[in-house]
Amino acid sequence: MIAKNISIGENGHVYFAGQDTIVLAQEYGTPLYLLDEEMIRSNCRVYKNAFKKHFGEGSCPLYASKANAFKRIFEIMSEEEMGIDVVSSGEIYTALQAGYDLKKAYFHSNNKTDKDISYAMDNNIGYFVADNIEEIKAIEREAEQRGIKQKLLLRLTPGIDPHTYEAVSTGKVDSKFGSAIETGQADEITRYTLNQSHIELAGFHCHVGSQVFAEDVFERAAVIMLKFSAEMKRKYGYITQQLDLGGGYGVRYVDSDPFMDVDKKVSEVAAAITDSCNSLGIEMPEIHMEPGRSIVGAAGMTLYTVGTVKTIPGYKNYVSIDGGMPDNPRYALYKSSYTCLLANKMQEDCDFKCSIVGRCCESGDIIQENVMLPQSVTRGDLVAVCTTGAYNYSMASNYNRIPRPPIVMLCDGRSYVAVRRESMEDLCRNDL
Numbered sequence: 001m002i003a004k005n006i007s008i009g010e011n012g013h014v015y016f017a018g019q020d021t022i023v024l025a026q027e028y029g030t031p032l033y034l035l036d037e038e039m040i041r042s043n044c045r046v047y048k049n050a051f052k053k054h055f056g057e058g059s060c061p062l063y064a065s066k067a068n069a070f071k072r073i074f075e076i077m078s079e080e081e082m083g084i085d086v087v088s089s090g091e092i093y094t095a096l097q098a099g100y101d102l103k104k105a106y107f108h109s110n111n112k113t114d115k116d117i118s119y120a121m122d123n124n125i126g127y128f129v130a131d132n133i134e135e136i137k138a139i140e141r142e143a144e145q146r147g148i149k150q151k152l153l154l155r156l157t158p159g160i161d162p163h164t165y166e167a168v169s170t171g172k173v174d175s176k177f178g179s180a181i182e183t184g185q186a187d188e189i190t191r192y193t194l195n196q197s198h199i200e201l202a203g204f205h206c207h208v209g210s211q212v213f214a215e216d217v218f219e220r221a222a223v224i225m226l227k228f229s230a231e232m233k234r235k236y237g238y239i240t241q242q243l244d245l246g247g248g249y250g251v252r253y254v255d256s257d258p259f260m261d262v263d264k265k266v267s268e269v270a271a272a273i274t275d276s277c278n279s280l281g282i283e284m285p286e287i288h289m290e291p292g293r294s295i296v297g298a299a300g301m302t303l304y305t306v307g308t309v310k311t312i313p314g315y316k317n318y319v320s321i322d323g324g325m326p327d328n329p330r331y332a333l334y335k336s337s338y339t340c341l342l343a344n345k346m347q348e349d350c351d352f353k354c355s356i357v358g359r360c361c362e363s364g365d366i367i368q369e370n371v372m373l374p375q376s377v378t379r380g381d382l383v384a385v386c387t388t389g390a391y392n393y394s395m396a397s398n399y400n401r402i403p404r405p406p407i408v409m410l411c412d413g414r415s416y417v418a419v420r421r422e423s424m425e426d427l428c429r430n431d432l
């Protein structure tokens, strides 16, 4: 199976996190997001232990909330003592609702509004990650008014191609994110920041992309960032305290995707960092990374009920489900691959090639094409889409006025609702 928390029972049903998906679908209805809490916690621990072992005390992983943000997940991150990366006042608000202490929160975004900046400071955010000079000026202004010194990292683009899909490739010079080392703008904003009285420059950040498997991408990014740090030490006497290498490690959506060994990857990055610091003659800063997908991706599965099954002779077969692009827009946006299973008929051969499509008024409302399901697929069957823990719920919409599914957490053989299913009333709650 694609992930270790998926198995097939003797009854021919898909089991997720040890629980029968047919029973879960009956209990909670479909569409349904499932999240394996134990896997989320265990992924956090793998990162935490690897950071401690390879980077030393002080260095820590920050969960990239954008991958999946709701109250319960921030409680889990708090319990697991993870830092977090947030990108909006909404994510900050949700973290606060969960009682998350924002000291270990890093506030990203390439365009923080004055309101965002003030809201984050009202709530004592630990760090801003400033994208550009305008933002630094806005943060300085707000910090001066409050008479505080705000800790901040600068987001730089190291000019690296991470060999992933274009939409999530963010570390190149031509990017809406960050300030480029190559153009001299990174140097310029560092000098500028060091001259501000209400900002403490804590270090530098970069993020090269997402769903990254390519060898040595993080090592190359780290070396470029450390060379830049050494240059800033030489020019301005500035000693980098923190280096944040962003998120991006990939997960397995299909059998052809490789397995990731996080401990091994982190140890390789640590070795490159140690070598580079030694040859540059600088101290190793605290190292942070911001994993999102690799914490929650494989911990998720979405269940749907099959509706119409349509065969167009000489063309294609379509299997329509009761969800679609509103709960998972990733195929529509990026042509993302997924493993789809007919969860109640796993003992049957899969010889029916079809497209699994949603119920929106939109041809592009597709979950996956060229899927092989059993020939007997029919109304009422259950489709399980694997590896939906990241960038599904967090990217969901109400397109066509379709309510969002609930999130049900699976833990120790029991299940509980963490986010309830949206109701029809919810759909109109802001309508006057």
Ligand SMILES: Cc1ncc(COP(=O)(O)O)c(C=O)c1O
Binding pocket: 064, 067, 085, 108, 168, 170, 207, 209, 210, 211, 246, 247, 248, 249, 290, 291, 292, 293, 294, 390
């Ligand atoms: C700045 C930043 N940090 C972290 C992440 C999380 O990335 P991933 O979910 O691929 O680990 C992203 C998204 O790509 C990002 O833009």
Ligand SMILES: N[C@@H](CCCC[NH3+])C(=O)O
Binding pocket: 066, 168, 210, 211, 330, 390, 391, 395
């Ligand atoms: N939304 C993207 C990932 C974005 C990463 C954030 N920079 C995806 O679903 O793959």
